[in-house]
Amino acid sequence: MKKIKLGFVGAGFNGQIGHLDSFKKIKNCDFVALAEDRDKLRNLVKKKYKFKKAYKSHYELLKNEKKLDGVIIVTKRNMTAPIAYDFIKNNFNVFTEKPMAASFMQAKKLVKLSNKKKVLYKIGYNKIFDPVVWKAKKLFDNQKITKDLGRIIMVKSHRLSGSGYPKQPNYIDTNEKNKKSEPFWPSAPSWMNKKYFKDYEKYLNLYSHNINMIRFFLGDELTVKSANLNDNYISSVLLNYKKSIPVLLTTGFFTKEGWDDYLQIFYENGYLKINFPPQHISGKSTDFLFHRVNVGKKNIIYKSNKTWSFDLQAKSFIKDLELNKIKYNEGSDILKDMLLVENIWKKYIYEQNR
Ligand SMILES: NC(=O)c1ccc[n+]([C@@H]2O[C@H](COP(=O)([O-])OP(=O)(O)OC[C@H]3O[C@@H](n4cnc5c(N)ncnc54)[C@H](O)[C@@H]3O)[C@@H](O)[C@H]2O)c1
Structure with missing residues (x-):
């Protein structure tokens, strides 16, 4: 089974409970890189989830990791969209927590860029x-x-x-x-x-x-x-x-x-x-x-x-990456929400x- 190389940005409450735990249960997930600003937290999470590399900021991760199949972004709400933008701009497939952005125009900008870059862009409405x-x-x-x-x-x-x-x-x-x-x-x-x-x-x-x-x-x-x-x-x-x-x-x-x-x-x-x-x-x-x-x-x-839905949501993103096609909650669909x-x-x- 092909290993799916993942990067994560943000290992706070929901990053761990709603995402890291769920992706960890999927056998072919390879936890390659974590970006987490808080030093102690970064070290403990790196150890617990057996990440190969950990960085203080998403910029460092972007600079050093070129071969990820997908990046999962779980940060504070007004930071979700610009971080997603940085990754999409650099040709990464991206999954972010909801809301995808704070306005329709911001969301449209992200979807437009993901179409131009031909990358996958999925949003986390787990329910x-x-x-x-x-x-x-x-x-x-x-x-x-x-x-x-x-x-x-x-x-x-x-x-x-x-x-x-x-x-x-x-x-x-x-x-x-x-x-x-x-x-x-x-x-x-x-x-x-x-x-x-x-x-x-x-x-x-x-x-x-x-x-x-x-x-x-x-x-x-x-x-x-x-x-x-x-x-x-x-x-x-x-x-x-x-x-x-x-x-x-x-x-x-x-x-x-x-x-x-x-x-x-x-x-x-x-x-x-x-x-x-x-x-x-x-x-x-x-x-x-x-x-x-x-x-x-x-x-x-x-x-x-x-x-629970978070586990199946993680599985669904891995499947999307394997098939190179998003089945549910694609950015362009969530734009309508x-x-x-x-x-x-x-x-x-x-x-x-x-
Ligand atoms: N689906 C749901 O039901 C549900 C429930 C709760 C929260 N959420 C969503 O989850 C997100 C919040 O998640 P949380 O509770 O884990 O947030 P949090 O603020 O606890 O954690 C975010 C973490 O990201 C780190 N971080 C932020 N920017 C970074 C960067 N550029 N580089 C490196 N590290 C960075 C911070 O240090 C922090 O530890 C929000 O988008 C929220 O809407 C969804």
């Missing part, structure tokens, strides 16, 4: 790689199964969440200051007034997961009908699917421990509801209920916690200032 989500999508796509249920009449995507992280996560934490702050690109679109930046960043970071999941099921025929994001507690957005089917997106914060995250697709005679637990807490499974009793069929209930988020904010700001 679609959950095996329960796959199974639900298969049912959703199977017209023989769904035809009894009638037309889709409404879709609801809902996330009221708390922290979602384990109390004592199992990763190397050296307590060194996480002070690296460059290179960075602006954290919001250039057309946006500064007063919206903080809320926009939060929305893009947390709820682009919902947008990605909605598009995974429904595809591209989505437009923004209205947006109310000014409530400090709950935001509500109304999208239109195929011009007339309402897609309601309600999001916000619960108590710290609270969690209620689901996608529900309503048919005339039933529904498909997928519940998502906090994904960084192990042992909790995504599940779905396909409610069909109204048409005289048994409900289908499914859950599985045999594997970015456009939808930005259009939600344009609608909200327009409605506010009318």
Whole structure:
């Protein structure tokens, strides 16, 4: 089996838990080079994951490593896009955490460059790689199964969440200051007034997961009908699917421990509801209920916690590298998520200032 030579930038919390751990489980991954700014952390992570080389900055890695099959970038959000840009410019295949950038224009610049350079560019929306989500999508796509249920009449995507992280996560934490702050690109679109930046960043970071999941099921025929994001507690957005089917997106914060995250697709005679637990807490499974009793069929209930989405996401990137083609969450596809988020904010700001 051909070894896949990997480089990693960033070995913080999610870099370790969501990525290094998952790629390490794949037999033919060769951990060639790590870039991590924090000295103690870099040394400990290099040892634990058996990296051949470790560098303090991604620039050093770029200068010294020319033969990597792919680079995984997991850094602070406003640093993700410029670091991805540096690697794509130097002809590397790249996988980054979400969000891919802070605006549609930034994202477009990255996608354009990746097309010009003919490199692979994938974004980490891990939730679609959950095996329960796959199974639900298969049912959703199977017209023989769904035809009894009638037309889709409404879709609801809902996330009221708390922290979602384990109390004592199992990763190397050296307590060194996480002070690296460059290179960075602006954290919001250039057309946006500064007063919206903080809320926009939060929305893009947390709820682009919902947008990605909605598009995974429904595809591209989505437009923004209205947006109310000014409530400090709950935001509500109304999208239109195929011009007339309402897609309601309600999001916000619960108590710290609270969690209620689901996608529900309503048919005339039933529904498909997928519940998502906090994904960084192990042992909790995504599940779905396909409610069909109204048409005289048994409900289908499914859950599985045999594997988690981050592991399957890592496998998917390795497969992409082997086949030299990205199957899911390619940069050019995630660009559409970015456009939808930005259009939600344009609608909200327009409605506010009318
Ligand atoms: N998919 C999810 O559910 C999910 C969950 C949490 C976080 N995330 C994403 O993960 C990212 C944050 O990950 P994290 O929690 O590991 O961040 P972090 O800030 O804890 O770690 C980033 C690490 O990168 C290092 N670093 C930054 N720039 C560097 C450079 N140029 N060269 C070398 N080292 C550099 C820093 O020293 C730091 O240790 C964000 O993009 C966030 O959106 C995704």
